[in-house]
Amino acid sequence: MIDTEKLSAASLCSGLSEENGTFTCVYCGRVFEAGEVFPIGGRFFDARRAAELHVATHGDKLEQLMQAGEKALSLTENQQTLLRLFASGLRDAEIAKQLGVTPSTVRHQRFVFRERAKAAKLFLAVWTLAEEGKQNRTAQETLLAPHEGAKMVDERYVITEEENQKILENVFYSLEPLRLKVFSKKEKKKIVILRQVAAQFESGRTYTESEVNEILKAIWDDFATMRRYLVEYGYLDRAADGSSYWKRG
Structure with a gap:
């Protein structure tokens, strides 16, 4: 994501x-x-x-942005088609002919998109100003940001700093060195665990599979399952042949 x-x-x-x-x-x-x-x-x-x-x-x-933001963008199939056609550089009359509508209909939709973009910019400014007060929030109120590679952001990621700390204390024997006690099946706890494990990898560095395994073995015996989850949940990415891994973000 x-x-x-x-x-x-x-x-x-x-x-x-x-x-x-x-x-x-x-x-x-x-x-x-x-x-x-x-x-x-x-x-x-x-x-x-x-x-x-x-x-x-x-x-x-x-295409990359529309696929990655499919849920957030809330675009209908017709709207997605129109955006692709706008991006192709076709004139309104050509787009209208392809879609079987009038050029005025295409122009109206372009206007709707433009107004939506203006509103989004305004909301971004309003939210930025509203967030300036975040330094006054407590650990019970401050939410952790989803990691960059998150495949689907939902209620699993509604985790406060306080919740995060409590989960860490319950599922790990120790944080330094990192040693996992139990890999919980509960999604929220799984996110917290994977987040902590992913922190053991350096951004910008490429790892071989054996190097990944060595790091994970020191944390939990079932390193293969842990490696699979790190990739599945978007904390690590890997080459198609599995020869190399790197941290997302």
Whole structure:
């Protein structure tokens, strides 16, 4: 899942988040560190260009955003089709012909989309100002942010800082070193456990499967199940052949 809370509109459009010259793919979380050189197709590129080439491998950016934000966007199939046609650069008359409607209907829908975008920008500003008071919240009120790779954000992620701490105390023998007592079947507890385990991995680093296994063995005996859950819940990503893993975000 794309972390829309932390990303700017520019990052969502480009597919890249930049910080201090380091670029992170917003779709899969792969990091391209500043100062490194990356081999691609027999040539070598700096972090920015390598990141841009990587983002292109994910396909159409509009499709990526619509799929990742399907629930939040609440677009009907007809609206999705219209947005794709708008993005294609077709004239209103050509779009109308394809859809079997009048050009005025297409123009009206474009107007509706524009007004919706204006309202979204206004709400973002209002919410930003409302959030300025968050420093006064207690641990009972402050919610943890879902991790960047979350596949589906729902009630499982409604976890306060206080709940998080209580769960950690109950399911782990110790936090330093990290040693799991029991892997709960309850979804909220599972999220807390995986979040803590994922923190043992470094962002921007690529791990072999054996390296992942060694880290997980020290935490819980059933390392294969833990590895599967980390990938399934979007905390780790991996190459198609399973040869390498990296932390999302």
